[in-house]
Amino acid sequence: MIEAIVAGLMALLTPQAILFMFIGVIYGLVIGILPGLxxxxxxxxxxxFTYGFETAATLALxxxxxxxxxxxxxxxxxxxxxxxxxxxxxxxxxxxxxxKKGQAKRALAASATGAxxxxxxxxxxxxxxxxxxxxxxxxxxxxxxxxMALWGLTVxxxxxxxxxxxxxxxxxxxxxxxxIGMDVVTATPRFTFGNEFLMExxxxxxxxxxxxxxxxxxxxxxxxxxxxxxxxVKEESTVWQGVRDAFSHWWLVVRSxxxxxxxxVLPGVGASVAGLAAYAQAAQTSKTPERxxxxxxxxxxxxxxxxxxxxxxxxxxxxxxxxxxxxSMAILxxxxIGLGVVPGPxxxxxxxxxxxxxxxxxxxxxxxxxxxxxxxxxxxxxxPSLQANLMVPIVLGVCFVGAYATRGYIEDVVVAAxxxxxxxxxxxxxxxxxxxxxxxxxxxxxERNLHISLTLYGRDFxxxxxxxxxxxxxxxxxxxxxxxxxxxxxxxxxxAGVTS
Amino acid sequence: xxxxxxxxxxxxxxxVVFAGVIWMCQDFGPRARMVPQPLxxxxxxxxxxxxxxxxxxxxxxxxxxxxSVQAPDIPVAEVLDVPVKKASWLREAAAYGMxxxxxxxxxxxxxxxxxxxxxxGYFMVTRYCSWQLSLVYAAVMTGSLYLLFVxxxxxxxxxxxxxxxxx
Numbered sequence: 148m149i150e151a152i153v154a155g156l157m158a159l160l161t162p163q164a165i166l167f168m169f170i171g172v173i174y175g176l177v178i179g180i181l182p183g184l185x186x187x188x189x190x191x192x193x194x195x196f197t198y199g200f201e202t203a204a205t206l207a208l209x210x211x212x213x214x215x216x217x218x219x220x221x222x223x224x225x226x227x228x229x230x231x232x233x234x235x236x237x238x239x240x241x242x243x244x245x246x247k248k249g250q251a252k253r254a255l256a257a258s259a260t261g262a263x264x265x266x267x268x269x270x271x272x273x274x275x276x277x278x279x280x281x282x283x284x285x286x287x288x289x290x291x292x293x294x295m296a297l298w299g300l301t302v303x304x305x306x307x308x309x310x311x312x313x314x315x316x317x318x319x320x321x322x323x324x325x326x327i328g329m330d331v332v333t334a335t336p337r338f339t340f341g342n343e344f345l346m347e348x349x350x351x352x353x354x355x356x357x358x359x360x361x362x363x364x365x366x367x368x369x370x371x372x373x374x375x376x377x378x379x380v381k382e383e384s385t386v387w388q389g390v391r392d393a394f395s396h397w398w399l400v401v402r403s404x405x406x407x408x409x410x411x412v413l414p415g416v417g418a419s420v421a422g423l424a425a426y427a428q429a430a431q432t433s434k435t436p437e438r439x440x441x442x443x444x445x446x447x448x449x450x451x452x453x454x455x456x457x458x459x460x461x462x463x464x465x466x467x468x469x470x471x472x473x474x475s476m477a478i479l480x481x482x483x484i485g486l487g488v489v490p491g492p493x494x495x496x497x498x499x500x501x502x503x504x505x506x507x508x509x510x511x512x513x514x515x516x517x518x519x520x521x522x523x524x525x526x527x528x529x530x531p532s533l534q535a536n537l538m539v540p541i542v543l544g545v546c547f548v549g550a551y552a553t554r555g556y557i558e559d560v561v562v563a564a565x566x567x568x569x570x571x572x573x574x575x576x577x578x579x580x581x582x583x584x585x586x587x588x589x590x591x592x593x594e595r596n597l598h599i600s601l602t603l604y605g606r607d608f609x610x611x612x613x614x615x616x617x618x619x620x621x622x623x624x625x626x627x628x629x630x631x632x633x634x635x636x637x638x639x640x641x642x643a644g645v646t647s
Numbered sequence: 648x649x650x651x652x653x654x655x656x657x658x659x660x661x662x663v664v665f666a667g668v669i670w671m672c673q674d675f676g677p678r679a680r681m682v683p684q685p686l687x688x689x690x691x692x693x694x695x696x697x698x699x700x701x702x703x704x705x706x707x708x709x710x711x712x713x714x715s716v717q718a719p720d721i722p723v724a725e726v727l728d729v730p731v732k733k734a735s736w737l738r739e740a741a742a743y744g745m746x747x748x749x750x751x752x753x754x755x756x757x758x759x760x761x762x763x764x765x766x767x768g769y770f771m772v773t774r775y776c777s778w779q780l781s782l783v784y785a786a787v788m789t790g791s792l793y794l795l796f797v798x799x800x801x802x803x804x805x806x807x808x809x810x811x812x813x814x
Binding site: 195310312313315316319320322323326330332333335337338361365366368369371534536537539540541543544545547548549551552555557560561564567568571572576578590593594597598 | 745753759773
């Protein structure tokens with residue numbers, strides 16, 4: 148264990164890893180600060196660069212960028228009330244009023260320090276949980292993994308915003324798209340229409356570039372307005388005020404961090420819900436809830452601490468079970484596949500040093516983001532407005548070249564374009580793109596473990612594996628829960644209507 | 648076309664996709680269709696329920712989240728207070744066209760020249776800057792991409808359909 152901790156750190160001390168971490172953090176901050184481009188887009192655009200380098204360095208690049216986008220997202224929420232992505236929404240509620248009151252520096256500093264503290268708590272949790280979860284993972288077989296993947300798929304869909312049916316449909320579509328190509332078990336070409344290119348299947352990174360980056364650029368082009376169009380009031384606060392705020396509200400930070408961890412461990416919930424849930428608990432537990440929504444610094448600290456800790460929690464199911472904790476974790480899984488790293492039991496045995504490298508990356512990247520963030524805070528307040536017309540062609544150019552570079556097939560550019568249009572339409576009609584991607588990632592796990600279970604235990608494998616059967620029941624209950632809750636809520640409302 | 652009709656059309660399209668999957672699955676062996684076929688059937692069931700709820704149910708029946716969060720009473724319009732032009736079908740068609748143009752350019756001229764032409768053209772068409780500056784920005788962007796992908800990552804660029812004309 149100690150050896151793995153040291154080896155994990157040493158892997159990050161190579162010149163390549165340090166350089167990649169630095170590039171990742173800077174890049175993530177820039178992408179995060181650009182409204183409309185969140186951590187998912189940042190990681191999707193980086194995927195073509197992840198082949199052929201040291202594994203630890205590649206992870207430093209991806210995770211470093213992702214962690215930096217968390218705070219980057221908060222910046223535009225606080226300064227302009229324009230969330231960089233859905234997870235930054237909670238920061239608008241009190242961050243923006245603070246800016247309007249001339250306390251932008253204080254809000255930004257409190258946000259960065261809160262995220263740092265949350266991130267470190269998340270990393271510590273991840274490190275502490277590894278020895279506890281290892282025996283559990285080693286006791287699980289293919290049938291249990293199959294059920295876990297099914298659970299991941301249903302829970303992701305049921306936790307997703309909006310229509311449950313659309314969430315599940317998107318997951319099903321994602322799974323089916325992942326089946327395009329040669330079936331490794333039966334050597335049957337599926338859904339290839341006789342096309343040689345499709346025999347190799349749809350490349351995950353290319354699909355994600357299309358689904359997230361290309362579709363976001365389409366949205367931006369359609370909107371056609373300057374992304375940020377705000378003039379700021381005179382600044383009166385200081386950076387140190389914000390740092391002090393985060394430390395003086397340490398109990399709020401701890402509570403919010405544990406909330407972020409818990410939400411992160413639940414597959415598919417993600418930081419968007421985490422931020423809002425943290426805000427809600429901060430407001431509900433405050434002695435002066437009336438200050439919330441009017442510029443309370445606790446309303447900034449809580450969401451950022453939660454989102455920082457969310458990463459450690461999200462990595463847990465991703466690494467241990469191969470079930471992504473959210474869309475960014477799904478992209479990380481894609482990178483793992485590219486690097487030849489298999490999440491699951493092997494991750495906590497053969498690749499334990501890699502797991503600890505990730506723990507270290509979370510800590511170091513969080514520190515780097517906070518140091519850089521606090522340093523640039525005074526200038527961020529003067530952030531110039533960025534025109535959509537500047538971003539669209541540049542990002543689209545990078546997307547198409549990146550899609551081609553992934554495998555060197557020109558057809559991949561077509562795939563990126565098709566998925567871009569599909570992503571735009573999915574977003575327009577509220578079919579969750581995250582569910583689609585997570586479905587794509589879990590498809591292989593579902594099919595492989597089903598075939599292995601059938602080979603090992605026969606058709607009645609569920610009866611042979613009682614834990615798997617119990618897990619299946621759990622899957623059914625989890626999927627049915629929203630319906631039951633909805634029915635109960637309606638009954639309660641009807642009863643209240645009769646009484647009044 | 649109303650949003651309601653569009654949603655219905657999307658559902659019908661999905662039904663066709665799932666039905667197509669089931670039809671194609673008939674050509675596979677039992678093991679190869681073991682997962683996709685039941686999934687496609689499940690997809691059809693989901694889409695039919697979605698269609699039914701959309702047309703005959705109340706919106707609250709299909710808007711179900713397992714975590715309910717009490718956000719403060721800040722109007723959405725105030726939170727996202729950016730002047731947004733109405734996304735007309737024309738702008739949407741232009742966005743599709745933009746993707747088609749970039750795709751076409753990529754096939755005809757190759758990856759890097761397409762990035763240059765598209766960027767420069769986009770700046771000029773949207774009048775983001777003068778044509779001279781457009782060319783400079785596009786050249787800088789394409790040069791950076793070339794350094795990154797071709798020089799650093801040793802990507803073999805695709806030269807496009809016109810390449811045989813310039814041996």
